[in-house]
Amino acid sequence: MSSRSITFNQATLEALQEEFRRDKKTVHLSTDVPVPLRQEFGAARIRATPISESSFVGAATGLAGSGFRPVVNIRMATFGFVAMDQMVNQAAKITYMFGGQARFPIVYRMTVGAGASMAAQHSINPYPMYMNVPGLKIILPSTPYDAKGLLKTAIRDDNPVISFEHSALLNLDGEVPEEEYTIPFGVAAVRRVGTDVTVVALARMALFAMEVAADMEREGVSLEVIDPRTLVPLDVETIRASVARTGRLLVVDEACKTCGAAAEIISLVVEDERTFACLKTRPQRVCGLDVPIPFSPPMERFAVPDREKITAAVRSLLSR
Numbered sequence: 001m002s003s004r005s006i007t008f009n010q011a012t013l014e015a016l017q018e019e020f021r022r023d024k025k026t027v028h029l030s031t032d033v034p035v036p037l038r039q040e041f042g043a044a045r046i047r048a049t050p051i052s053e054s055s056f057v058g059a060a061t062g063l064a065g066s067g068f069r070p071v072v073n074i075r076m077a078t079f080g081f082v083a084m085d086q087m088v089n090q091a092a093k094i095t096y097m098f099g100g101q102a103r104f105p106i107v108y109r110m111t112v113g114a115g116a117s118m119a120a121q122h123s124i125n126p127y128p129m130y131m132n133v134p135g136l137k138i139i140l141p142s143t144p145y146d147a148k149g150l151l152k153t154a155i156r157d158d159n160p161v162i163s164f165e166h167s168a169l170l171n172l173d174g175e176v177p178e179e180e181y182t183i184p185f186g187v188a189a190v191r192r193v194g195t196d197v198t199v200v201a202l203a204r205m206a207l208f209a210m211e212v213a214a215d216m217e218r219e220g221v222s223l224e225v226i227d228p229r230t231l232v233p234l235d236v237e238t239i240r241a242s243v244a245r246t247g248r249l250l251v252v253d254e255a256c257k258t259c260g261a262a263a264e265i266i267s268l269v270v271e272d273e274r275t276f277a278c279l280k281t282r283p284q285r286v287c288g289l290d291v292p293i294p295f296s297p298p299m300e301r302f303a304v305p306d307r308e309k310i311t312a313a314v315r316s317l318l319s320r
Contacts, residue, residue, distance in 0.1 A: 001177040009170045011144035012109075013037075015151040016071065018180060020045065023069060026155065029056045030073035057083035057108070061091045064104040069155060077110040077126050077164065091160045092135030103158040107151070113166040113204060113254060114304045120292030123300070125203075125255035127164045131231055131264065137161040137185060138231040142206040144174035146229055149183030156182070166203045166254075186233035190242070194224035197317055198242040198249050200265055201225060205252040205305060212310045223314065231261055236268050240275045247280035248317045254304050257287035281320035286313045 013036060020026045020041050028037055028046045038046040049056040053074055060070040074080045094104055114123045130136055137159055141147040154161040191206060192213050201209035206227040213223035224242050228234055243249045249269055251262035262285040270276050289303045
């Protein structure tokens with residue numbers, strides 16, 4: 001495949017353009033109108049909505065049930081809380097309540113993450129909350145390549161899918177094939193092969209973990225870095241197989257520590273008897289603090305994981 005370097009944002013736009021050309025039943029709802037989409041596909045399919053998330057997120061369920069494939073850009077994940085009933089109590093449950101007789105293909109896009117001093121109401125990583133909702137699939141891309149491939153798969157899926165996209169990654173450059181491709185859900189990416197510690201890192205933390213792995217390699221420490229890419233479904237077997245080889249597990253997530261994705265990943269590892277028997281020491285988590293994200297840049301940095309915290313956790317694992 002031939003490829004070129006484009007940004008995360010450009011990759012997601014390409015995904016939308018390709019899927020909207022492929023299927024005339026795709027429609028887009030958002031308070032912000034993506035101009036390239038409106039120019040190509042027209043106002044009937046690229047709808048500008050009122051600033052009323054509960055209304056247009058709810059309308060997407062009706063559209064999906066009527067044969068359309070809506071893509072709903074909620075923008076910041078904090079705005080999604082206004083429409084929790086429509087996502088959690090309606091879309092996530094409706095296929096089950098209809099006995100599988102109807103499908104509701106909806107993609108919800110939301111930006112997440114800290115790092116830009118946008119304060120508590122604009123900085124959050126709520127994907128663990130949605131992991132607790134049966135009926136929703138969840139993707140969490142960390143590269144432009146994954147962003148495009150996973151978003152295309154999400155649009156084709158017959159179930160509600162939430163795409164959480166870290167705001168600090170939107171201008172990240174990366175290699176993306178010119179040819180069409182998709183990425184299946186439930187297949188983690190092994191970003192780096194290693195022998196000493198398995199580091200499972202989510203979203204932006206995968207980039208930090210790769211930098212730490214490169215630094216520690218100079219000290220003779222070999223880290224295996226795994227990026228789950230999708231949280232529901234989660235590629236548990238790849239993580240367990242890696243831990244069985246290294247004997248050590250560190251999970252890095254910017255979301256809050258309590259009841260988080262990191263806790264779920266560790267539980268799935270230690271619950272497996274074969275993997276548990278291979279552990280050389282107890283797994284560790286490096287997560288965001290259980291606080292609203294501060295506006296102050298130094299306080300924000302204190303509240304979320306960084307390279308130094310990841311490095312300290314790796315050293316702690318190796319010392320046991």
